[in-house]
Amino acid sequence: MGLIEIAIKIIIALPLGIWLYHDSRARDFSWLIWTFAPFIILLSPLPAAIIMTVVLSAIYLIARPSGALLKCPHCNKKFHETLFICPFCQKNAKRECLNCHEPVLWEADQCPHCKSRNLTKE
Ligand SMILES: [Zn+2]
Ligand SMILES: [Zn+2]
Structure with missing residues (x-):
C-alpha cells in the first residue's frame, strides 16, 4: 500500500467523517458509530474504498431520520x-x-x- 493510496483514502474518508459527525449528531442518530464508520474506507484497498464511500453515504442518507x-x-x-x-x-x-x-x-x-x-x- 503506497503513500499516495493512503493519502487518497484520507482525503475521501476525513470530510465524510466530519460531515457524518455533524449531521448524525444534529439528528441525534448514533453519531459515535457514524463518525467512525469511514474507518472502513481506510482499511479497504483502493477500488473497494471508493465503492465503500458511495455505499456508506447511500446507507446513511436512507437510514438517517428525515426532516x-x-x-x-x-x-x-x-x-x-x-x-x-x-x-x-x-x-x-x-x-x-x-x-x-x-x-x-x-x-x-x-x-x-x-x-x-x-x-x-x-
Ligand atoms: Zn446548541
Ligand atoms: Zn400552546
Missing part, C-alpha cells in the same frame, strides 16, 4: 426539528407553551397550537 435541521439559538449549530434539547450544547433549543405544553420554535412569540403568548423564556 429539516434548525439552528440552535445558543450555539448556532444545527439540530433536527423534532428535538427539544440541542444535541451539541444540551440547552433548550425550543420554548414550551405554558398553556398547552407543546414545543414552540425559539423565534416564535406565540404558540402556533393554542395562540397563547405564555411561553417559557429559556
Whole structure:
C-alpha cells in the first residue's frame, strides 16, 4: 500500500467523517458509530474504498431520520426539528407553551397550537 493510496483514502474518508459527525449528531442518530464508520474506507484497498464511500453515504442518507435541521439559538449549530434539547450544547433549543405544553420554535412569540403568548423564556 503506497503513500499516495493512503493519502487518497484520507482525503475521501476525513470530510465524510466530519460531515457524518455533524449531521448524525444534529439528528441525534448514533453519531459515535457514524463518525467512525469511514474507518472502513481506510482499511479497504483502493477500488473497494471508493465503492465503500458511495455505499456508506447511500446507507446513511436512507437510514438517517428525515426532516429539516434548525439552528440552535445558543450555539448556532444545527439540530433536527423534532428535538427539544440541542444535541451539541444540551440547552433548550425550543420554548414550551405554558398553556398547552407543546414545543414552540425559539423565534416564535406565540404558540402556533393554542395562540397563547405564555411561553417559557429559556
Ligand atoms: Zn446548541
Ligand atoms: Zn400552546
